[in-house]
Amino acid sequence: MAKLEQLKTAFVTALGIEDSEVTDSLAYSEHAKWDSTAHMVLIAEIESQFEIMLDTDDIIDMSSFAKAKEILAKYELEF
Amino acid sequence: MAKRVFITGATGGIGKACARLYAAQGASLMLTGRDSTKLSELKSQLEDEFAVKVETAILDVNQVDDFKPAFMQVQKQLAGLDILVNCAGTLYESSLMTSKIEDIQLQLQQHLTSSILLAQFASRFMVRNTHGGSMIFISSVVAMQGSAGQSVYACAKSGLHGLTKSLAKELGTQQIRVNLVEPGFIETALVEHYSQDKKQQIAEQTCLKRLGKADDVAQLILFLTSDAASYITGQNFAVDGGLTLTNGTH
Numbered sequence: 430m431a432k433l434e435q436l437k438t439a440f441v442t443a444l445g446i447e448d449s450e451v452t453d454s455l456a457y458s459e460h461a462k463w464d465s466t467a468h469m470v471l472i473a474e475i476e477s478q479f480e481i482m483l484d485t486d487d488i489i490d491m492s493s494f495a496k497a498k499e500i501l502a503k504y505e506l507e508f
Numbered sequence: 509m510a511k512r513v514f515i516t517g518a519t520g521g522i523g524k525a526c527a528r529l530y531a532a533q534g535a536s537l538m539l540t541g542r543d544s545t546k547l548s549e550l551k552s553q554l555e556d557e558f559a560v561k562v563e564t565a566i567l568d569v570n571q572v573d574d575f576k577p578a579f580m581q582v583q584k585q586l587a588g589l590d591i592l593v594n595c596a597g598t599l600y601e602s603s604l605m606t607s608k609i610e611d612i613q614l615q616l617q618q619h620l621t622s623s624i625l626l627a628q629f630a631s632r633f634m635v636r637n638t639h640g641g642s643m644i645f646i647s648s649v650v651a652m653q654g655s656a657g658q659s660v661y662a663c664a665k666s667g668l669h670g671l672t673k674s675l676a677k678e679l680g681t682q683q684i685r686v687n688l689v690e691p692g693f694i695e696t697a698l699v700e701h702y703s704q705d706k707k708q709q710i711a712e713q714t715c716l717k718r719l720g721k722a723d724d725v726a727q728l729i730l731f732l733t734s735d736a737a738s739y740i741t742g743q744n745f746a747v748d749g750g751l752t753l754t755n756g757t758h
Contacts (some may be wrong), residue, residue, distance in 0.1 A: 466681060473635035482580050485628065 432479075433508045436501070439478045440494060443471035453495035479506055510561070511535045511733075512586040513600050514579075514620075514630060516569060517596030519546040522646065525726035526593050530541040538582050540567035541596070550649025558565040561586075568597040569622035579629040589633035591733045597680050599698045600661045612660050619664035620671070625674055633685060637709070640683025642733040644727075645672055647690045647744065669744060676742030683725075685730045685741035692748025694720040700736060715750025 431438075437451045437466050444462045444505045457463050463471075475497070481504045483491075491497050513530045517523040518539035527539055529548040544680050547564040552561050563585040565578040571645060582589050602608075623645050634641030650658050650667035672688040673752045679686060692701065693710045704712075711719050725747045731737055732745070746752055 469631065469682070470635055473632045476583075476632060477636050480583065482576060482583065482629075482632075486574075 432506055433498075435478055436475070436494075436508065437498065438495075439474045440471065443467060443474040449505070451494055453493065453498075456493040457491075480505070481506075511590055512538070512582075512730055513588045513591040513593065513733075514540070514582060514589055515593045515595060516626065517594075518564075518565060519543060519550055520595055521544075521694065521698065521722040522691065522725050522729075523593075523595035524550060525722035526595065527554060529723075529726050529730045529751060530591075531560045531562070534558070536561040536563075536586055538563050538565060538578075539587055540565045540578050542566065542568045567596075569626075570618055572621075572625070575622075575625050582633060587634060589630055590637065590639075590641050592626060592630040592634075592641070593729055594623055594643075594645050594731070595624065597646065599658070600725050601639075601657050602660065603657055604659055612619075614644045615677060616667075619661075620667045621639060623668060623671055627671070627686075628724045631679055631682070633741055634679075634684045635682050639685075640679075640685065642737075643675070643684065643686045644729050645686070645688050647688050648745055649690050649692045649748050651690065651751055662738050672744065673742045680741060685732075687736070687737075687741060688744040689727045689728055690744055690746045690748070691734070692720055692746065692751040693727060694722060694747075696722055701718045710751070713751055713754055714748065715754060718749060720747060720749055 436446065440451045441448055446462055457468060472483060476483060486501045488496050489499055513535045515523050515526055518527050519541045521728050527537060527550060530537060539547055539550060539736060544566060551562045551564050554560060563581060565581040567578040586703045597619050600611060603729060622643045630643060645668045647668045650662045652667065654662055668688055675686040706721060711717055728747050732740060
């Protein structure tokens with residue numbers, strides 16, 4: 430649960446959005462603030478928060494909050 | 509806070525000169541290269557002389573799989589990154605007709621693809637900094653001037669111009685600066701196979717009538733990555749003693 434909150438915080442911080450906007454349906458290019466620049470900031474924030482280094486394919490695939498949880502499970506992070 | 513600097517090709521001529529200058533400034537260093545023995549020797553020398561934190565990692569820029577582990581070391585050992593200096597690379601000399609496909613692809617990987625990968629990894633650290641960061645790529649005067657027998661090398665190096673300017677635009681909002689340095693004829697291992705006569709001939713073509721030293725290039729890199737250059741991005745700078753000026757290309 431703590432990790433889920435940590436991930437939500439990463440999204441809030443990186444995208445500059447409200448906590449309530451971070452739901453599974455939050456998706457890249459569909460939210461006005463989640464553009465290519467924000468995606469770079471988001472990746473940096475997630476890597477910093479969880480002290481991991483994502484593979485490029487995972488950075489490309491991280492197209493929604495739900496997908497982010499799925500991808501991070503590969504890095505031994507359970508949500 | 510000490511600047512955290514990642515240098516590729518750190519045991520080569522320009523890479524080593526950069527490492528010494530940054531160490532003298534008290535920077536924390538991640539030195540990378542292909543030869544662990546040479547890296548260890550350089551680490552010991554710098555730590556003894558300057559009392560700075562020096563870490564090393566194996567990174568052969570021809571090996572795509574080497575990049576991620578090297579940057580994981582940055583996370584572990586330096587906890588962030590402020591400066592990337594990409595010095596790795598070899599000079600490939602072959603006529604058009606005798607350039608092998610393997611060598612052509614290797615030059616493109618070594619100079620171009622590697623620079624893109626380095627920028628991808630380094631930017632992910634620099635974005636975390638409120639002050640951003642600074643990247644330096646090393647091109648060559650032959651990129652714009654051309655050189656018979658160096659078409660593949662010149663081609664790979666000229667691609668760095670587009671990369672530098674595009675990244676300056678793409679990363680500028682995050683305060684990440686990207687600049688390109690174009691050395692002329694610098695006396696390093698890269699050109700030690702040149703005869704003395706040939707070297708003298710090239711020296712005579714420069715305005716300053718001498719060949720360059722690795723330190724001449726490193727001093728510019730140190731400046732461009734310093735706070736004194738905080739409004740400079742997307743630019744290319746020749747360090748060539750006026751060689752391109754006398755050849756009429758600048």
